[in-house]
Amino acid sequence: MEIPYTVKARPDTGLTNAKLGVWLFLASEVMLFGALFSSYILLRINAVEWPHHVLDVPLATVNTAVLISSSITMVMSWASLMMKDFKKYKLYMGTTILLGFVFLIIKFFEYSHHIETGEIPSKSTFFAIYFTMTGLHGLHVIGGMIVNGYFWGPGSKMWKTDPERFTNRIEVAGLYWHFVDLVWIFLFPVLYLL
Amino acid sequence: MEGNHSHEHHLGFWRKYVFSQDHKVIGIQYGFTSLLFLLFGFTLMMVMRWQLAYPGQPIPLIGQWLGEDRAPQGIMLPEFYNQLGAMHGTIMVFLGIVPLAVGAFGNYVMPLQIGAPDMAFPKLNMMSYWVYFLGGVTMLSSFVMPGGAANSGWTSYPPLSDIATIGQTVWLIGMVFLITSSLLGSVNFIVTIVQLRAKGLTFMRLPFFVWAQFVTSFLLLLAFPPLEAAGVLQLMDRLAGSSFFLPSGLVVTGQPLNVSGGGSPLLWQHLFWFLAHPEVYVLILPAMGIVAEIIANNTRKPLWGYKSMVYAAIFLGFMSFIVWAHHMFMTGMGTIISTFFQTTTMIISIPSIIILTALFISLWGGSIRFTTPMLFALAFLPMFGIGGLTGLPLGLSATDIPLHDTYYVIGHFHYVVAPGTIFALFAGIYHWFPKLTGRKMNEVLGKIHFFGSLVCMNCIFMPMFIVGLAGVSRRLWDGGAQYAHAQPVLHWNAFMSMGAWTLGLFQLPFIFNLFWSIKKGKKAAENPWHATTLDWATPTPPPHGNFTTVPQVYRPPYEYSVPGHKTDFIPQNQPMEA
Numbered sequence: 121m122e123i124p125y126t127v128k129a130r131p132d133t134g135l136t137n138a139k140l141g142v143w144l145f146l147a148s149e150v151m152l153f154g155a156l157f158s159s160y161i162l163l164r165i166n167a168v169e170w171p172h173h174v175l176d177v178p179l180a181t182v183n184t185a186v187l188i189s190s191s192i193t194m195v196m197s198w199a200s201l202m203m204k205d206f207k208k209y210k211l212y213m214g215t216t217i218l219l220g221f222v223f224l225i226i227k228f229f230e231y232s233h234h235i236e237t238g239e240i241p242s243k244s245t246f247f248a249i250y251f252t253m254t255g256l257h258g259l260h261v262i263g264g265m266i267v268n269g270y271f272w273g274p275g276s277k278m279w280k281t282d283p284e285r286f287t288n289r290i291e292v293a294g295l296y297w298h299f300v301d302l303v304w305i306f307l308f309p310v311l312y313l314l
Numbered sequence: 315m316e317g318n319h320s321h322e323h324h325l326g327f328w329r330k331y332v333f334s335q336d337h338k339v340i341g342i343q344y345g346f347t348s349l350l351f352l353l354f355g356f357t358l359m360m361v362m363r364w365q366l367a368y369p370g371q372p373i374p375l376i377g378q379w380l381g382e383d384r385a386p387q388g389i390m391l392p393e394f395y396n397q398l399g400a401m402h403g404t405i406m407v408f409l410g411i412v413p414l415a416v417g418a419f420g421n422y423v424m425p426l427q428i429g430a431p432d433m434a435f436p437k438l439n440m441m442s443y444w445v446y447f448l449g450g451v452t453m454l455s456s457f458v459m460p461g462g463a464a465n466s467g468w469t470s471y472p473p474l475s476d477i478a479t480i481g482q483t484v485w486l487i488g489m490v491f492l493i494t495s496s497l498l499g500s501v502n503f504i505v506t507i508v509q510l511r512a513k514g515l516t517f518m519r520l521p522f523f524v525w526a527q528f529v530t531s532f533l534l535l536l537a538f539p540p541l542e543a544a545g546v547l548q549l550m551d552r553l554a555g556s557s558f559f560l561p562s563g564l565v566v567t568g569q570p571l572n573v574s575g576g577g578s579p580l581l582w583q584h585l586f587w588f589l590a591h592p593e594v595y596v597l598i599l600p601a602m603g604i605v606a607e608i609i610a611n612n613t614r615k616p617l618w619g620y621k622s623m624v625y626a627a628i629f630l631g632f633m634s635f636i637v638w639a640h641h642m643f644m645t646g647m648g649t650i651i652s653t654f655f656q657t658t659t660m661i662i663s664i665p666s667i668i669i670l671t672a673l674f675i676s677l678w679g680g681s682i683r684f685t686t687p688m689l690f691a692l693a694f695l696p697m698f699g700i701g702g703l704t705g706l707p708l709g710l711s712a713t714d715i716p717l718h719d720t721y722y723v724i725g726h727f728h729y730v731v732a733p734g735t736i737f738a739l740f741a742g743i744y745h746w747f748p749k750l751t752g753r754k755m756n757e758v759l760g761k762i763h764f765f766g767s768l769v770c771m772n773c774i775f776m777p778m779f780i781v782g783l784a785g786v787s788r789r790l791w792d793g794g795a796q797y798a799h800a801q802p803v804l805h806w807n808a809f810m811s812m813g814a815w816t817l818g819l820f821q822l823p824f825i826f827n828l829f830w831s832i833k834k835g836k837k838a839a840e841n842p843w844h845a846t847t848l849d850w851a852t853p854t855p856p857p858h859g860n861f862t863t864v865p866q867v868y869r870p871p872y873e874y875s876v877p878g879h880k881t882d883f884i885p886q887n888q889p890m891e892a
Contacts, residue, residue: 125509125510133509137505144500144501145501148497149539151540152542154539154540156547162578167576240554240555242556242574248556249558252546252556
């Protein structure tokens, strides 16, 4: 038994199953983070005082640049597959994963600094929402790195047997990765700058 | 497709029946598990009803087995009553009805009705079931935690739930599993419906059941994540000591609570009801879908107003996202917000009424077959009607004030869900049973089950309106015995409890019928009900891959009693005559 439209798009919808699936998944993710951003707004307008400039803006700026670069390398890895250049794909995908690591390491330094100085979730609602939102985002980064790592390593065998499907998979993984990037683009100003 | 048929015979027992990727096996797994949970959730209620009818008296039969920390000498403790209440609601909604309506019926029937070989993502489908199973086990395990299961109601309102016993943490983790499962399921359902429809099966030729599942999946997809967010926040409160839902200056048993404060209990209510109101339509839409199929089939007529039903279902889906705060009129959110939500609430009743009216009119002039599934489907209409109409006073902010949190509310939503949705689910089981097994369920037992359940359901829930209008609050351990205003209506408690236990007895013929008919039921051919939709165009039971030839659709879903045609039904896959 074969499920149709896993490789070729269905003519009348113009979509493969996986592409539609990931867009729906992302819609659901928008609702998840949307609920957290709404909670942030509600907590903040109800707060008597709200701390300003307690987070490390330069580090977060570096992290923003790191994540945006990783989105670019992600697109490059997919583009390399479209141009049938598997070696370049490996290079770009590897870089994407590395940049993910860099992001997490910087985040780790930020976290440990806050924890050392007692700025933990029980200190104030601000740090509670900070840790919750960036923590959940961090989990999404880790999830994306696991997926990307699979497609860089064992999953890349599919390039030999079914290159078109493999290219589709990288595109879908890329959509998710860009979403994770986008969430950070919102988190950065909301938590660090405003 | 045919070429690959042979390989499924080589699947071992585990791959074929336990970790199966076949939507039909997964559907049956969902069905079996959720029916067990329904029975369990109902049993919790039957135990609670003893305490309500005869407060402070030892529970007969099982009382001595419950343990000293739940019911010393068989007398139920208030703490245990709260656990039963919270878990009854949680289990019925999240582990019973939704998995049965969506997981079981959606999984089994929907791919067949759209002529698909399977779901779009069979592995995700398998995962969805097992994550649901894990969530269920997690929920059940909370009963043996220190302090027992979650006891803050199925709504888990903070601040109480934030400082409740560890059972609440387990409840939250269980919910995260269930939400993940429903996310995997809903993505799969939508992709399957959009991508795997058979050739010629345009959206306006979809059976109404598929439409209902389609809208339901969108609700699950978009409404559940905010509850997941809320669950994460509450877990943070409970485990990391944050104060998302804890306001400043909270005093618990005379001691100021040692937290940073600054949180908002209202925030939880907003996030919770943002899920839980669409959830109501998750409960009711698949039921409407099942009833629509059965009514068209048993009146031998096309559904009246199919298109308006479809548009109504879509509109219902949209509107269900902007009515949630009608659960919160008593929180003091302000009259402007209340007015907005009462207006949207009145508007959302319109599409429900359109669907219900269309189903009623569909009966007009039909030559109705009063089979067991049809009886359940017919009873659904007035029962859901009562549930819906009694909701109107609750949706208006002025009349909600005296009725809020009384038994009136309990009566209202149980009419929607119990003799409403559950009747539709029974109807569906009797209707599709021949497709699963090749045999029909016994009609006599089915009718005993139906008439008994119908009478008992009304005996339980109709008095709740009387009790509620007298002002008796819900969630009272003694059923209101200590309140003066409850005295005139207190005698109804024993009556309702008798109704509940008798209802339990009337489920026995159903359980017996379900197993007995697998081997001994009357043999049924491929299409025993002479139905038109594609689910009946497969062999019985459908093999892995479903269809022997790739189906093609030529006509609308309900071509019954077409004038001049030799049979009174024309299947969707029958080509037009030249």
